[in-house]
Amino acid sequence: MIQIDKISKSYKKDKLAVDCLSMEVKSGEIFGFLGPNGAGKTTTIKILTGIISPDQGNVIINGFDMKKDPYKAKASFGYVPDEVTIYPKISGQEWLNFISTVYNVPKGESNKRIAELANQFEMSEVLNNAIGTYSHGMKQKIATMAALLYRPKVLILDEPMRGLDPKASIIFKEMMKEYAKQGNTVFFSTHILEVAEKICDRVAIINNGDLKIVIETSKIREKSDLENLFMELTEK
Structure with missing residues (x-):
């Protein structure tokens, strides 16, 4: 609320x-x-x-x-800005792992949630690619996945x-x-x-x-x- x-x-x-x-x-x-x-x-x-x-x-x-x-x-809360800025040289997987650590999501639970979100947003095949290679839409997706990963209200x-x-x-x-x-x-x-x-x-x-x-x-x-x-x- x-x-x-x-x-x-x-x-x-x-x-x-x-x-x-x-x-x-x-x-x-x-x-x-x-x-x-x-x-x-x-x-x-x-x-x-x-x-x-x-x-x-x-x-x-x-x-x-x-x-x-x-x-x-x-x-x-989770937040996705209008202009997504994420380190371009790391992969989507590395970024999501980092967010999981920041928000204290247990590793086993984190892996499960990342797999579910990647499947939902059709990002599974590119998750290990560098974020700098992503299109604008893919960056929006990875930012949203990060915002949802720790299940904010x-x-x-x-x-x-x-x-x-x-x-x-x-x-x-x-x-x-x-x-x-x-x-x-x-x-x-x-x-x-x-x-x-x-x-x-x-x-x-x-x-x-x-x-x-x-x-x-x-x-x-x-x-x-x-x-x-x-x-x-x-x-x-």
Whole structure:
């Protein structure tokens, strides 16, 4: 579960990248975070993950206060950034082994989980290749595998399907659905409104740092569609 309480962040004196944003993301929920370029999505996610600190407000993840207990808060979620940067000379297998060690996953359990994830993401045949030889989509997959390896209760994804081919996108969507079914939380930003409308339980729309709406996707479909709502709230 994620609780965001009145967070604000500015990079310039006269402009807020995020303006007093508050919302709660529930356990077992797929939550889409939407907005145009420069709306404040990535800044919000960097605050959620503790990469940057807000000017005011706070974040609690799985009951851990990001300000008071940042190490426990960060250890309780998995994160895949919009730009995946991993040491290019090591193999995917070596990277996953390293992540297992960092998060204290027992070796026997780690080997089992890596094999399962590699099969799910169709990475078994390239797992021992250097990451520098991977395509963008393969790097996204290995980063997601690393985030899932230690079985966090919250998964935070910044534009996870950017650059993925259609088959990889389908795998990704199914992974998110299965992960949420197990009682976990998926929070992800995306520009692909059709995907958000189909798989999210709720979505939030942000524009110019201001949270415009948090709404169940089923309620959107009762009246219109997500594309029309998005344009209505962000066109100005």
